[in-house]
Amino acid sequence: MTSAAKELSLANEPEHIARALRLAEVFAARAPAHDRDASFPFENFADLSRESLLALTVPAALGGGGAGAREATRVLGILGKADPSTALVLSMHYIQHLVMARSTRWPARLSRKLAKEAVESIALINALRVEPELGSPARGGLPATIARRTETGWRLTGRKVYSTGAPILKWYAVWAKTDEQDVRVGQFLVPAGLPGTRIEQTWDHLGLRASGSHTVVFDDVVFPLDYEIDVRRPDDWKVPDVTQATVHAIFVAAIYDGIARAARDWLVTFLKERVPANLGAPLATLPRMQEVVGGIEARLAVNARLIDSFAADFDIGFPLSAIESNIIKLTVTNNAAAVVEDALSLTSNHGLSRTNPLERHYRDVLCGRVHTPQDDATRVSAGRFALGV
The missing domain is CATH 1.20.140.10 (Butyryl-CoA Dehydrogenase, subunit A, domain 3)
Structure with missing residues (x-):
């Protein structure tokens, strides 16, 4: 495609698609080195933030792009062709914001806070669910990660593997069980970098090597009581979201x-x-x-x-x-x-x-x-x- 034809093609696309296509060329050039070194592409996310693509699925009423699944898949397909590791981290972030916008269980105060941060900065979120013993929660079973309710806040202890985007995440939606007599299980919103949190550099994979899907360890990490997202009796999770x-x-x-x-x-x-x-x-x-x-x-x-x-x-x-x-x-x-x-x-x-x-x-x-x-x-x-x- 000639330069003139490429410019005409971009001109006929929605702005967020045109921005993704321009970034894709840059990301594709960086991808081989990140794959070789298994290094995390921080610079890609700085570019995505600058182009307002981190907030693509944040509701327009909250300052985001207001995109639905169709436009988000187009962006992810474009970026996946260029650097699938970057696209994978971004997809997990997009999923969380689409769920927030449509969920009646996400506390509105928290979803607005995360939306504002996604619009204004490099503030990514992902769900941390998989554990060494549990495997994928999609196959059933209770997590070993425990959230203990205290007067000063929740205290979280556990280990999450395959935590995609771990080096750059600002927020974790952690799948954990409570230590209550009637055990509940669900998601807790945990800020990254709190005392007792550490990232173990365990991701040395055959593919998607730049996705930073490392292990995140929580050792008696304290976070606010009102950062409980959606915690229910185990049987209440049998119907998928x-x-x-x-x-x-x-x-x-x-x-x-x-x-x-x-x-x-x-x-x-x-x-x-x-x-x-x-x-x-x-x-x-x-x-x-x-x-x-x-x-x-x-x-x-x-x-x-x-x-x-x-x-x-x-x-x-x-x-x-x-x-x-x-x-x-x-x-x-x-x-x-x-x-x-x-x-x-x-x-x-x-x-x-x-x-x-x-x-x-x-x-x-x-x-x-x-x-x-x-x-x-x-x-x-x-x-x-x-x-x-």
């Missing part, structure tokens, strides 16, 4: 689809430019290459329709279910992984060379298969529902 489930599934799907599109773009360039001596023409001229690329395009077309239509349905209030949301995530992430695997099948050693980005895209896209909700849990839930058991 549809807003949380829907936006989480679709945002995660958009990021992995973005990775697949980055792989597709690199593959197309490679096939057009690679001219083997024994062929005397670009690889792109071979029917075998055209067939596989056509299959890739088919998977990406399906992904685009699923993501866009599902996000649009959410925004207009069309009734959705957690099971359907999880099926969308399963389908999109598996399509994305298949796209990158197909790209590797056409590129031989070139695709696995550290000098080319395809191997990084492959490592990143594989994370979709273990990203909550996992495929096996999604299939079991869907099967049980269909069978009525």
Whole structure:
């Protein structure tokens, strides 16, 4: 695309999309180094804040962008194509603000406070739920993390693993149980950096290496009593939060689809430019290459329709279910992984060379298969529902 065509394309997009597209070029250039070093991209979030993209899903009435799921998925897909680690941290932040805006359980005072901070500064939030013994809370069980109510405040003790964005988060929504006789479980809002809090640098992963998904440890951390977000009897959590489930599934799907599109773009360039001596023409001229690329395009077309239509349905209030949301995530992430695997099948050693980005895209896209909700849990839930058991 020429510079003039690119400027015309940006001019026809909503401002937040144009800003995301401009930042994507910068983020993509930084991504290889952050992946290599497993370093956190603080500078990306400074850029996102400057471009008012951290507050995209904050309600307009509170000074934010007021975007729904559809526009947020577009931004996340653009940034996921450039640097999926950055997009993943951002998606978790977006989810929390969309849930705050629609929840009757989030204390209004706290949601307004966090909205104001997101508009004015680099103030990100994520839910800290996963524990070494518990695994993913989506599979059931009570957390080991305990919140004890005292006269001076809640006192929190526990350990949370895979805490995405840990190096930059200002707020934690911590999943914990109380020590009350009638145990309750739920979310507590905990400011980052309080005495007794530490981050253990445990994230050394195959993919999404720059996401800073480290372990956060709480050792008798004191925070205000009125920072209780939503704490209930365990049985009251059996019905999933549809807003949380829907936006989480679709945002995660958009990021992995973005990775697949980055792989597709690199593959197309490679096939057009690679001219083997024994062929005397670009690889792109071979029917075998055209067939596989056509299959890739088919998977990406399906992904685009699923993501866009599902996000649009959410925004207009069309009734959705957690099971359907999880099926969308399963389908999109598996399509994305298949796209990158197909790209590797056409590129031989070139695709696995550290000098080319395809191997990084492959490592990143594989994370979709273990990203909550996992495929096996999604299939079991869907099967049980269909069978009525």
